[in-house]
Structure formats: structure tokens, C-alpha cells
Amino acid sequence: MNNRFWTLIAFLVAAKAGLSAERYVDRQTPDSHGNAQTVTIAPDGENRIVNAEGSSDGAKHRFVLDGDCATKEWRILRADGSETVFTREGTEVTARGTGVKAKRKPARVDALPWYGSVPLGLAAFARSGTEKTEFWIINPDNGKAYKMTATRIGEESVSSCGAEVPAILVRVTVSGVPAAFFSMRYWFRSSDGMMIRYEGKESGPGSADLTLELIEEER
Secondary structure (H helix, E strand, C coil): CCHHHHHHHHHCCCCCCCCCCEEEEEEEECCCCCCCEEEEEEEECCEEEEEEECCCCCCEEEEEECCCCCEEEEEEECCCCCEEEEEEECCEEEEEECCCCCCCCCEECCCCCECCCHHHHHHHHHHHCCCEEEEEEECCCCCCEEEEEEEEEEEEEEEECCEEEEEEEEEEEECCCCCCCCCEEEEEECCCCCEEEEEEECCCCCCCEEEEEEEEEEC
16 A cells, blocks of 8 residues: 555544534645645535645545544546545445556445544544444555454644644554554544644655644635
8 A cells, every 4th residue: 555545544524413514724744845735625415525725645545424523435537647446345345447447346345434544433432432443445546445444542742733632542443453563643632633743754654754734714
């Protein structure tokens, strides 16, 4: 799995459900593209529509999330004009478009949720007090599904938008792979479950460190 994949699953900031559009900007360190990453979230009936741009892959992303922030559809529009759409149908995630091989088989998952936006999906878990949960992610480069494990570590103070705020630390690992080998850390604001900081690797084990932090929000 390459650097775009691991950066993407860290990218989208989290937000609680709202009645109006929300906008968030986070900063990547190191920033190889020189751009802030911007996410907008808006209600659409029982779903939420998430649009993101400025991510490390240079593409625009559109997610359709259900009421529990599990992903129903993920649309990727790349700078070269190619497009890939991932859609969940029961226990399969199918891919169509010009960015994947036409004959690629659907990714098989179980009843666990698929989180195209890991921070959004884990926001409720972080505040629930539950110790562990599992979910699926999809690598957009090859369409493969990976089961992940999230573990609630505890609470601590984190700097966000110029202030120290209480936050919940959650560690995410590939299910069955020891955390010492590879893990990602997310901090969720205790008051509303918004992701305010991420620390992980740029392209998996042994690669450069990567940090994302919330720097601006509008509601």
C-alpha cells in the first residue's frame, strides 16, 4: 500500500451531525503539496455528503455516509480526468470508472462498517467508552479491502486552533498486525468527537512520519 493510501485514510476530519453545512481545514506536516486540506460536510436526508480537496493525491473526493457515518459511496475525481466510484452492496464493495481495471472483482467484507472517512467513522466510538472496535477500509489504488482495529487509549490535552483542549486518543492498526509494527493515532475532541490531530506514517512501516492537525473550522 503506497503513501497516497495511508494519507487518504487519515485525511478527513470528523464532525458531529448538524443541520447545516460545515467546513474544516487541516494542515499536513510535512506538506508535499503546499496546500491546506479542506472538507465540507452537509446533510442530505438521512445521509451526509462529504466533499474533500487538497489531499496528498491531488484528487477531489466525494463520500456518501449513512446516519452512523459508515460509507455507502466514495467517488474520486483525479486531476487527469479519470474517475473511480466505490459502492457498498451488502457484503461487497464494487468499483467502476476509469481509475480501476474494468474486470476487477468486488472487495468482500463482512457485516462490519466500511469507513472511507476513518475519523468520521470513529468519532462516535471514541466518545462511547468502548475499548475496541473493527471496521473495513478500501485501498483506492487496487480496490482491496483491509480489516482494521481501533483501540481507545485514553484522554489527554491536545493543542488545537490555538488552545489546549481535552481529547480522546484512539490507536488504529491493521487487524492481526501488532501495533509495534504499524499503527496510526487519532485524537478526537472530547466535547463533540471531532478529529483534531493525526500522527502516523506517510507510506506504511519504515516511511516518514506524517502529522495532520485541525487549523480552522466553520459551522
